[in-house]
Amino acid sequence: MTSISNTCPACSRREMLKIGALTAIPLMSPSAMHGFRNQVSIAANGNTDPYPIPWLDKNGSHNQPAGPNLEPSHVYHFKGKVARCSTFTGMGTDNEGNRIPFGGPTTDYGVMAGDYWAARTTQHANLTHI
């Protein structure tokens, strides 16, 4: 005859019943679930913020000046209307009457109006980079 021995100490019928009863306690107690209800659910691959252009991170601003053959959008996975401009020249006056110019190569603005992909779905927004 072949002997049968139980090598798993927690696998007896009595132990399994104990574990089952302990597992059921949170389900029977609404207060035990309170902590879970307070958690904010988020998308598994991030929130609805737009993706930056992947290779534009030389100075951490995810930006490059507007120019010929340079991508106008500041958002990746984007389709829609864009407007870009840079290198302004203009004048203004401060609150003490001093005439102060504005503009330069880094005076760079952009508008994006359309769809972008984030949080695993299409988002729609009008965005500006100023």
Added chain:
Amino acid sequence: MLPIPDSDLNISPDGNIFTLEMKDVAVVDQPKWPALDALATPARMSFKMVWKSTGEPAKYEDASKHFRFTGFRATCQMEAQVEVPSIGFSWKSDPLDTSKCDVAVIGDEVNGRYYDS
């Protein structure tokens, strides 16, 4: 990057004029940017910008970077005013039609996952 309320952006039906006008936008005044020790002071800015197509076509495409822009070269002018309350500074530009910029485009773009569709 800043969301634009629908009321602040107007694109003409033919797509040839973009007008962006925003009030009291929270920004930072950082005169020494991009120096690493550049101080950033909270400020507010109101501005109006107008892009107008010149009619000269512009197309930029780079398949390796997955982007395609199709549109027109443009002019762009702006007027603005800035307040930096903590240092008692404010500044207001001359009227919009006195400014100019060297580079501007308007049009349509697809990139990333939309490039091949």
